[in-house]
Amino acid sequence: MAAYLRQLKGKTGRSYDALAKRLGVGKSTLHRYCSGEGVPPRFTLLEQFAKECRASQAEIIELHRRWVRAQTVQLPEAESGADQPAEPPEAPLPPSPESPPPAKRYPPFLRNRRTWWTLAGLAALVMGAVLIWRPGQDFIADAETAHLCTERSGVKHVDARQGGHVWTRDFVCANRPDTPLYVNVGSTEKIAVLDTPKSWFVCWELGRVQSDGGRVWYYTRGDRSEPGKERWEGWGFVGAEHVDATTHPLPNMPRCDQ
Structure with missing residues (x-):
């Protein structure tokens, strides 16, 4: 991802300082992303970066693919304290044009005729359940899960x-777009903004009374960041x-002072 960011930046001839001012972030923050020392928590910043570098839609899609990979790859540091990221697996070599196509093989449990009939019966039951599903039930399910937050481990937020x-x-919880961030729980000094409708949070604290x-x-x-x-780097x-959850604070979330 970092190499691709440097490639996009190289097409413009603009400095890190100039791009950082356009993006509303610190020069050191942008340089850290382009040198591979960190991964932005959200793609919004990288998309703006790519547009400033006049990237094509295909290049933005490729950048998003690399950002997703950087976000989801389990880093050794989270497991063993190592500083170096895990090496991606090598892609298999394509088959030689002279090689015959591989024979279609099925797992042993699918080679039995009785197993085929059993799976066919299960498929029929599933299709039947779908056909008798009453309209509105999916909305009920959505309403029940709308306020659920997802707990994740093995992530890395520096x-x-x-x-x-x-x-x-x-x-990870849903939140209102354009949500303000403040310097501390008792302050009214706005320092950053959440643009995305879903965000991650790491701890909670008690502070001034909200509306x-x-x-x-x-x-x-x-x-x-605010100008x-x-x-504060956001x-x-x-x-x-502003956070959509059934209860506050979130269960299992640590308190910030602990």
Whole structure:
């Protein structure tokens, strides 16, 4: 991903400082992403970067593919403390044109005729269940899961605000777009914004009372910094009133002071 970012930047001739000002981030932050020392928490920043570099739609799609891979690959640091990322597996060589096509082989459990009939019967049952599904039931299921947050482990969020502390667990929840982040739980100083409708959060703390009467605040990293607030690199607190969950604070989420 970092190599691809440098390739896009090289087409423009623009400096890191110039691009960082256009993107609303610090020069050091942008340089860290382009040197492979970090991965942006959300793709919004990279998409803006690519557009500033006049990337084509195909190049933006390729950049997104590499960003997804960088986000999902389990880094050795999360498991054994190593600093080097895991090497991607080598792609298999394509077959030689002279080689005959491989024979179609089935797993042993599918070579039995009785097994075929059993699977066919199960498929029929599933299709029957789909056909008798009453309209509206899918909306009920969606409503029941709309407020659920997903707990993830093995992630890597480098918190420059806390001296490079690495968060290896987060909670992904829906949130209102254009959600403001504040410098601390008692401040009204806006330092960043969440643009995406779903975000991750790492811990919670009690702070000033919000408009809905709640006092729970969640710690995360915004999609873009407010002008003049780049030194925080997007890290701040979001009011729980903007986070869609059945209860606050989220179950199993640690408190920020622990």
